[in-house]
Amino acid sequence: MPGPLAGYTTLRTGGPAERIVAAGSADELVHAVRAAAEPVLILAGGSNVVIGDAGFPGTVVLVRSRGMRVIAEDATSVTVRVDAGEPWDDLVAATVANGWAGLECLSGIPGSTGATPIQNVGAYGQEVAETITGVEVYDRVEGTRQVIPAAECGFAYRGSIFKYMDRWVVLSVDFRLARSPLSGPVRYAELARALGVEVGEQVPLADARAVVLRLRAGKGMVLDATDPDTRSVGSFFTNPVLDRGTYEQLLERSAELGDPPAWPGADGLVKVSAAWLIDKAGFAKGHPGEGGVAISSKHTLALTNRSGTAHTSDLLTLARTISDQVHARFGVTLHPEPVLINCTL
Ligand SMILES: Cc1cc2nc3c(=O)[nH]c(=O)nc-3n(C[C@H](O)[C@H](O)[C@H](O)COP(=O)(O)OP(=O)(O)OC[C@H]3O[C@@H](n4cnc5c(N)ncnc54)[C@H](O)[C@@H]3O)c2cc1C
Secondary structure (H helix, E strand, O other): OOOEHHHHOOOOOOOEEEEEEEEOOHHHHHHHHHHOOOOEEEEOOOOOEEEOOOOEEEEEEEEOOOOEEEEEEOOOEEEEEEEOOOEHHHHHHHHHHHOEEOOHHHOOOOOEOOOOOOOOOEEOOEEHHHOEEEEEEEEOOOOEEEEEEHHHOOOEOOEOOOOOOOOEEEEEEEEEEEEOOEOOOOOOHHHHHHHOOOOOOOOEHHHHHHHHHHHHHHOOOOOOOOOHHHOOOOOOEOOOEEOHHHHHHHHHHOHHHOOOOEEEOHHHOEEEOHHHHHHHOOOOOOOEOHHHOEEOOOOOOOEEOOOOOOOHHHHHHHHHHHHHHHHHHHOOOOOEOOEEEOOOO
């Protein structure tokens, strides 16, 4: 029996697997998945999974393929094809250094490139859906390799057709990036403030990257082995997206607290700050749970394995307490952002 999967996750929790195999190329990945008996878990950086204390009763395939090449270019853009196992932030650093714009605000996000389409990774006003042109996958149902064009990936806020679906193994991802020494227009107010510009202005790519990394570090949102607040999956809950009726009910229930930070979207839906709801429901930064878990001391949305020896069950108990209390206080249901494996909330 291999050791616990905790060592393969940023949360540092999770029991053993029956088998663990590493795949160093797209071909090896396809081969490993084809050869393994079900169930199979694809695991890359382990930064967006919560694995149960009983572990995984099957084969874990570790995505360890590396590489990036330009597959098309013209005067204004380049398209790069990136192997699934390429560490995401190495890719972002390389694009910034090359003067290719489009990923700079996604600096410092842990994990692999192949996992970014899974939940349409986003931060500071950018999402990978804006630059991905296609995702090369191995289709486990059909037993074929194919490229799924971005328009068919079903990208949405922290979601895509790939999330919670075992059908597709991501082999590589294509990104079309602008040749530009400047970032795209800065959309996120906090980032614009930190850069000393107005929302909508552009800044040198390297400045955008440096300031995003600084802001993220201040919130425990870049991995740092010396900082127990980063023993997490980043945000544990997504920002709830509410229909008008639920949003208005929330405004009534929170009248004496002031309006929650909210972002109106398409179809009358409103995205509301989960961090605000959690804080106002009575959970401050640093709030401890049982067994060595705690809310991050830097960010209300991150649940951490503070002691380094906590169990997944402790973390989920804290998550449940928080979501129950938010629901009781505001009538809003919180949903977990990470993929829960062999455990439930
Ligand atoms: C400190 C911290 C900060 C974070 N900040 C952000 C943020 O700002 N924005 C954001 O969106 N996310 C954030 N995250 C979450 C996480 O980093 C991203 O979701 C990341 O893309 C996960 O990559 P991974 O390689 O670690 O995926 P894993 O955790 O290994 O896997 C996640 C899911 O994707 C599947 N998967 C992984 N690779 C493949 C593949 N090649 N083919 C098929 N399925 C695959 C897995 O089976 C699993 O279901 C943060 C996490 C941490 C710990």
